[in-house]
Amino acid sequence: MSYKLPGKRSLALLARGLPHLRDGLRYPSSSASSAARGYEPPGQFIVDRAEGDFIWDMDGNCYIDFQNGWATNPLGNCHPEIIEAVHKAHCRYGFHWEHSLRIPLAEQLAKIMPGGALPRFSFEVSGTEAVESAIHLALCHTKRRYIISFTSSFHGEGLGTKMASAYNADNNLYMEGWAGGVIKAPYPYSEQIPAGMGQEQYVEYCLWYLAEHIPKYVSPVENIAAILIEPGLAEGGNWIPSVEFIQGIRKLCDDNEWLMIADEVLTGLGRTGKMWSVEHYDVLPDILVAGKNLSGGIEACAGVAATDEILGDNVRASGGSTFAGTPGGCAAALKTLEIYERDNIVERAASLGKVAAEYMIHWQQKYSIVGQVRTLGLLLGVSFNNTSEQGEEYATARSVRHQMMKRGVWAICDFERQVRMYPALNMDEAVLLDGLAKVEEAIEHVQRHGPTVGDYPSMPSGNVGF
Ligand SMILES: Cc1ncc(COP(=O)(O)O)c(C=O)c1O
Missing domain, CATH: 3.90.1150.10 (Aspartate Aminotransferase, domain 1)
Known part of the structure; x- marks a missing residue:
């Protein structure tokens, strides 16, 4: 053929x-x-x-x-049960913001978050908006001005997420003026390791860069709000980080009172063989971003999960545009999670x-x-x-x-x-x-x-x- x-x-x-x-x-x-x-x-x-x-x-x-709709159809194409659930939601609510599916979905998401530690959810339409919302949340919560993100990473196509992404050199061309709040650090990608370094040494170097180089030469520790990381690079080449790297990041965040934001838009909801990729590393992020699979491949649904402390009482941070958490999106997500549990x-x-x-x-x-x-x-x-x-x-x-x-x-x-x-x-x-x-x-x-x-x-x- x-x-x-x-x-x-x-x-x-x-x-x-x-x-x-x-x-x-x-x-x-x-x-x-x-x-x-x-x-x-x-x-x-x-x-x-x-x-x-x-x-x-x-x-x-x-x-x-x-190809999977760019990793967005967790249960295969056009899953009939999800289509039916979405259709029912469309027929019943059309579009309204204050519909009755949002709270049940937040309850279900709280149950599956890593370690049961992120009980609150803020709805967004796309992964892009959810990552931007997570950044805003971290800045407002810590009252600090910088976030650290990584080269080779991809977080979306909005202005903020473009600034945080760096999957190639042209990524931020002509937008340099907007990047004031983002510090880019190297991700210990397993190819293109500097000459003479082994993988382990490269991981150590990347952690050293975060722990020593940035605080000394780029920004004082107390002006950094968060590290934004994909626990499994997606667009950057499906590269899987080592346990030492992800646990090292958690430790740095703890030591410096930085928040750890895990962008699980692509790796989340089972893609890596665990519900969340951070579970491979035995770490809990402070903020977790979800999207893609949550749609069940039928209707967009995304958002940000965080601790009570971060998302339970944050007067400055706002989120959730008009179509965040649509009836159809919430119906798709609820049915998807139901099938996840039923069918293991x-x-x-x-x-x-x-x-x-x-x-x-x-x-x-x-x-x-x-x-x-x-x-x-x-x-x-x-x-x-x-x-x-x-x-x-x-x-x-x-x-x-x-x-x-x-x-x-x-x-x-x-x-x-x-x-x-x-x-x-x-x-x-x-x-x-x-x-x-x-x-x-x-x-x-x-x-x-x-x-x-x-x-x-x-x-x-x-x-x-x-
Ligand atoms: C890790 C990651 N974060 C965020 C996004 C952006 O999500 P969306 O395309 O739904 O806006 C993507 C999209 O591929 C992604 O892979």
């Missing part, structure tokens, strides 16, 4: 977007220049229909879904994660194009060495994704050197293994033939053209 992508129908719709969507003007010239360097366009399609573990494109091609979804994710890890781990030895295989639960990632003769940084990873799509597997590879995969937490095991076998075929193909897709964007299909 090898799909020709984009198929005719997807291509026709993508072409209609060129005069209207962001980057539509750039695409023809960038694809021509890519072709002149001998590269084909990256595989692409428009989703026509989704169900369970699969999606179909407009040309009728079927794909195993490892987190345990299922952990056991599927083991199956995937066992399958994937050999790729590191077997294929020289593979850099690292990184897995925690169903947070699955493979990084690729740069093997493009033209020196194009993402070509190998994007070529693997291209070959995966031709074989009927969909996953994420935007402007990065890895392919990231987020199967549904309840995916059928046979489907998961079939998908991984096709990923391996794709890796084998690129290993043998070299990269065929360059760094250039695909046709824009909305805001992005990966």
Whole structure:
């Protein structure tokens, strides 16, 4: 099986977007220049229909879904029970803020928060708004002015979250003037370690930077409100931090009276094989940010959980825009959590994660194009060495994704050197293994033939053209 992508129908719709969507003007010239360097366009399609573990494109091609709505469909596509719950909420309330589902959902969330220690919840629409709300909360609670975030991290696309993110050098270009309150520190990413350092030393260095360098040269300890951290990098390449690093951060926060904000928008709600990724590290954050999976893949729901002290009585911090905690969003989240409990979804994710890890781990030895295989639960990632003769940084990873799509597997590879995969937490095991076998075929193909897709964007299909 090898799909020709984009198929005719997807291509026709993508072409209609060129005069209207962001980057539509750039695409023809960038694809021509890519072709002149001998590269084909990256595989692409428009989703026509989704169900369970699969999606179909407009040309009728079927794909195993490892892309998962950007890690947002924990129970697979279009889960019928969640759709029904959301539909009922729509019919009953339309949109009102003061509906009767918000408080029951806050009760349920309090029960599943790590250590039962974060009993309060403030609703937001998206992960972006929730992270911004968490930052505001920390600043107002501590009455301090700085937060520390990390290079390679991604927290969202709002102005505040753009400032806190740093997944590449262009991230904050032209917005430097807005970044006054953010101090960026290095995340001990397991690739690109400074020469001569081992992984452990690099972790020690990164902790030293937080403990010594920042207080001495950047800001006094007592003007830092919080450390904002992803306990498991997502957009930054599905990199899994060490226990020493996350526990070191908790200790630094305790020693300096800084708050620890765990951004669990992507890692949370079972993605890593525990309800929250911080549970792998045996630490409790002061503020936890949730989103994505909370929607059940049907209707947006996000927010911030925190201690009584932080969120129970904070006169300055505000949050929650008009559509925060919509009836449909709360109905989706309530039903999702009900199914999690009924069907032991987190345990299922952990056991599927083991199956995937066992399958994937050999790729590191077997294929020289593979850099690292990184897995925690169903947070699955493979990084690729740069093997493009033209020196194009993402070509190998994007070529693997291209070959995966031709074989009927969909996953994420935007402007990065890895392919990231987020199967549904309840995916059928046979489907998961079939998908991984096709990923391996794709890796084998690129290993043998070299990269065929360059760094250039695909046709824009909305805001992005990966
Ligand atoms: C760790 C993390 N935080 C925040 C966000 C932003 O969430 P949203 O896209 O729902 O605004 C994302 C999105 O990918 C994320 O991965």
